[in-house]
Amino acid sequence: MAATQADAGHFLAPPGGCSEVKVTTVAPDHYKVESTQQVGTGGYYLLLKLTGLKGRAVTIDLCGAPFDGWGCPVGQYGYVSDLGQLAGFESPPEPATQPAAAASLPVSSASAPVRPEYRARPRTGDLAALPDTSRQAWHFFSGVHREPGTLALKQTFTEDTAYLAFRVPYTPEYNQNYLARLLGNPNVEVIEIGKSNAGRPLQLVKTRGTSEDETRKPCVLIYAREHCDEQDSSWIAQGAIDFLASNDPQAQALREQCTFLVVPLLDPDGAVAGVHAHIISGFGPGDETPDSLLYAAWFKKWVDEGKRLDIALNLHNPPLSAAFHVACPMMEPELERLGDCMALHASVRGALTAAGYQVRNTPWTTGHLTPRLCGWLAKCFGTLPLPYEVNSATPKRQLNLAEVRGIGRAMVLGSAQFVSSDPGKTLLAQVDEVRQRRSAGWTAMAGRLPAGNPIAAEVLVAQNVSLAAKTIGPASAPAPPPGKNIRAEVSDAPAGDTR
Numbered sequence: 001m002a003a004t005q006a007d008a009g010h011f012l013a014p015p016g017g018c019s020e021v022k023v024t025t026v027a028p029d030h031y032k033v034e035s036t037q038q039v040g041t042g043g044y045y046l047l048l049k050l051t052g053l054k055g056r057a058v059t060i061d062l063c064g065a066p067f068d069g070w071g072c073p074v075g076q077y078g079y080v081s082d083l084g085q086l087a088g089f090e091s092p093p094e095p096a097t098q099p100a101a102a103a104s105l106p107v108s109s110a111s112a113p114v115r116p117e118y119r120a121r122p123r124t125g126d127l128a129a130l131p132d133t134s135r136q137a138w139h140f141f142s143g144v145h146r147e148p149g150t151l152a153l154k155q156t157f158t159e160d161t162a163y164l165a166f167r168v169p170y171t172p173e174y175n176q177n178y179l180a181r182l183l184g185n186p187n188v189e190v191i192e193i194g195k196s197n198a199g200r201p202l203q204l205v206k207t208r209g210t211s212e213d214e215t216r217k218p219c220v221l222i223y224a225r226e227h228c229d230e231q232d233s234s235w236i237a238q239g240a241i242d243f244l245a246s247n248d249p250q251a252q253a254l255r256e257q258c259t260f261l262v263v264p265l266l267d268p269d270g271a272v273a274g275v276h277a278h279i280i281s282g283f284g285p286g287d288e289t290p291d292s293l294l295y296a297a298w299f300k301k302w303v304d305e306g307k308r309l310d311i312a313l314n315l316h317n318p319p320l321s322a323a324f325h326v327a328c329p330m331m332e333p334e335l336e337r338l339g340d341c342m343a344l345h346a347s348v349r350g351a352l353t354a355a356g357y358q359v360r361n362t363p364w365t366t367g368h369l370t371p372r373l374c375g376w377l378a379k380c381f382g383t384l385p386l387p388y389e390v391n392s393a394t395p396k397r398q399l400n401l402a403e404v405r406g407i408g409r410a411m412v413l414g415s416a417q418f419v420s421s422d423p424g425k426t427l428l429a430q431v432d433e434v435r436q437r438r439s440a441g442w443t444a445m446a447g448r449l450p451a452g453n454p455i456a457a458e459v460l461v462a463q464n465v466s467l468a469a470k471t472i473g474p475a476s477a478p479a480p481p482p483g484k485n486i487r488a489e490v491s492d493a494p495a496g497d498t499r
């Protein structure tokens with residue numbers, strides 16, 4: 001077996017970037033994989049290209065950090081020679097969105113939770129609990145065993161070349177090919193917001209509708225990969241798009257009810273570079289990037305045209321050891337907004353649990369995600385932000401790729417249900433109020449806002465509007481200076497939970 005890292009994403013460990021691995025031969029068909037860098041146990045993503053496999057029963061030992069902190073997830077392999085091609089990731093057109101018989105699955109023998117949201121993994125992977133992948137392109141290893149410091153995988157391969165992955169990779173090249181396939185779809189359109197700093201397209205999918213539709217209908221934004229390496233999140237966004245682009249009568253009804261905007265890969269340059277964080281904090285004044293400015297300009301224009309933007313679901317991955325499929329790490333703290341977040345989450349959770357996914361009820365914490373896209377939208381336009389951590393590798397029930405995609409469908413259903421509910425209508429009225437104040441703020445501050453920087457300009461307006469509201473003074477009260485003080489609002493989920 002030869003393992004090459006040249007075209008693989010390696011494994012990734014926060015807070016830095018991509019780390020290569022060293023592969024040594026222990027015995028014929030038995031290999032040892034180690035990190036070449038000292039990393040924390042949070043690193044959780046592995047991608048390795050394997051060649052010369054056909055007909056061989058191979059054992060791969062993943063040794064040391066970060067693998068010793070992964071519990072006992074079962075790795076996946078796909079007979080894929082080019083990660084950019086669609087063929088390597090196809091699954092049945094109607095995915096099994098219900099993790100079959102989830103209720104009857106064996107429960108991990110390990111009991112005492114390390115913390116409320118985590119459980120220790122069994123020492124040996126429960127292969128009986130794995131979903132069927134017979135009609136899919138990615139499969140679980142047939143053997144997995146955890147020993148202290150080592151996670152061992154076994155598989156007899158029938159083809160020569162495969163990728164080994166913990167979390168199926170979703171690359172920018174694949175994303176472009178996937179979105180190209182949607183061109184001409186009668187139900188959705190692919191919009192190029194601009195070119196990234198390195199010349200890659202920044203793309204967004206929108207359900208089709210007239211401008212009048214878009215000023216009237218509630219609008220849900222779903223975006224993935226503000227953390228560039230969190231692969232599961234893109235598959236969920238893709239699942240949402242596949243559903244919305246389909247002729248499913250339920251999807252048709254949702255398209256008539258709402259506008260959906262979906263970004264499957266927010267930061268293609270960061271993804272190619274193999275880093276964890278790149279664009280993520282680029283939506284705070286002083287930290288803008290060329291790409292974040294392009295996104296911000298697009299959303300500003302959308303709002304200036306009177307189009308709605310009510311909810312932003314922001315998709316992430318937790319460490320592999322997380323014991324849930326979906327959890328919300330953070331909600332906004334103000335009572336009214338917290339209530340909005342709770343109601344939205346209840347609706348999304350309802351759709352997910354009805355489909356058999358394991359979802360945490362409550363967030364870990366409250367706070368603002370101000371320098372991120374969803375936080376900037378919230379601060380400036382009143383959009384309700386809800387980050388989600390999604391894990392395909394929970395100990396009780398790992399998900400196959402079709403099931404990961406199915407999470408996106410459930411999130412679409414749940415968020416659409418929310419905006420048509422009474423709490424949802426209350427949110428829409430709150431958003432309208434914020435936008436009216438914003439319009440007044442822009443009028444009052446005309447000529448005093450930085451041209452060509454929609455991020456800083458909108459934050460100045462939002463601060464001014466907020467200050468004016470507090471002092472019950474005129475909307476033209478002097479704007480506070482922009483600066484790093486905005487960053488003080490930023491908080492994140494507990495260490496190790498939100499990567």
Ligand SMILES: [Zn+2]
Nearest residue numbers: 227316317499
């Ligand atoms: Zn993340």
